[in-house]
Amino acid sequence: MTSDDAVRSHRPAKPADSRPAGPALAPGTVSVRGLTKTFGAVTAVDDLSFDVLPGRVTGFLGPNGAGKTTTLRMLLGLATPTSGTATISGRAYADIPDPLREVGAALEATSFHPGRTGLDHLRTYAPYAGADDTRCHQLLEQVGLGAAGRRRVGGYSLGMRQRLALATTLLGSPRVLLLDEPSNGLDPEGIRWLRGFLRHLAAQGMTVLVSSHMLSEVQQSVDDVVIIAGGRLVHASSMAELSALASPRVAVTSPDGPALDRLAAEHRWHVSSRSADGTTLEVDHVSTAQVGAAAFAAEVELHGLLDKTDSLEDLFLRLVQPTTSGAAA
């Protein structure tokens, strides 16, 4: 799949689709168009385009160094794009009058002064968000830091810092939430809590974008995925469409190669690869049961029948591998 294909196929209208209909730039929509960032000779983000919709949790995925953080930094006005645009509700971040009331963003769990308490960290940014001390206390409770709020952040675990970062993003009750690797450092219980929390926020209509370098980390909790590798978009769709890409695949081996070929032709199987001696075929979109039954009916001797269906993780790795990403479509 090329990036252009991915962009076009990003939001196909489907009857079963639960995504809200309406204009492309509904309030809360994050929109990236032709975004490019070069550092000297290195192109960190390369002509990237995608949308993130309100009311959904979107996974922003890619291996380390794929350009996720650079993309988020440009989206947030912290870095200037070399070309292209990145907007939230149709506006560049710098043009949003009270940005904390529109967008909550956490880029790393290290953006704290170690000598400041968790509560004081919130109080430091509260004026910009129009939040009072009561709201700060509430948020600490909400992220499970109620008791730790009066302790200095220097003594916090990474998981506690993640929770404090999340609380900071929520100060202004924003419509859009952008979180960079928010589950880093969270224990399994914390990850589970975070999933539920983000689902809850999306259910209230918020736009939630969560970056991660692991599909497995977010696959249970996201509605949509945007996958980038090497700064380029490799896939953008709903999670369900991504799963559908992992269609069944079978490797079948017989001593009688020509018989296998006849079988494949008869059943109009999509043969994706064929061994040099013709004794092993890889067949897409069929199950081992189908191939086994067909071979049995045609009296073709089988020496091997392997389920080669991609796991989601395999699929993800295949998508982000620079050499094979083009084969995904």
Add this chain to the structure above:
Amino acid sequence: MNVALRSEYRKFVTTRLWWVLLLVMAAYMAFIGIFLGWSIGAGTAGLAVEGSSPGADLASPDSVRSSVYGTAAAFGYVFPVIIGALSMTGEYRHQTITPTFLASPSRTRVLVAKMIAALPIGVVYGAVATLATVGGGAAGLALGGSATLLGDTQTWTLVARSVLALTVWAPLGVALGSILTNQVLAIIVILVYTQFLEAVLRLGLTQVGDVGASIASYLPGAAGEAITGGSVFSSAGIADVLPWGAGLAVLAGYALVLAAVGSLTTLRRDVS
């Protein structure tokens, strides 16, 4: 701007730095005050008895006043500069600059808010530094057997101007920090300049002649001293000082120029 000011004020007061540095400064300035008061007090007491012409100048109340009580602004200004600079460099060091610029995409607004918020901090630092110096200096003068001059109006005028000078140094430090965002580098530059380079420059320029001497009087440290009306440097004839109003304008000018440079260069860069 109001919300930015409240945010910056909270940043100042929610870490321990401001009062730790304040205590260090108070102790340091009191010590210098005692030392200078005692040595000058003892020295001039002897000279006054002799009544000879070379000592008469150094022993005059004006000279003693600026040499002892003027020290707060002459030596102590490094502290408000550092507390100001750290308000900027600390944000880069602890990466809180990211949430700060997320809250205020206008980086110039952040810089201006920090400079304004540094003014009350500067007043506190200026008052504590000056009072510590005057307290230590008066004790030292008394120990040295000299008059403390605390009853003179001029002494309290000097105290007020010293607080004013030190107040201006705090936003100047913020502006400097907006250019040198690396905290360690900023502190080194501040220490080297204030404790060494400025004095060397002033001495060197004064040797060059009248032009050099008048250039020297426009150096930031000299401008700060001018606000208080001179110090041990000018009393010792090392440098001339500007009128106090001109000194104030020059020092404020340095702060504004540094802020403009920081705003147009370092603050424009990508935050990583």
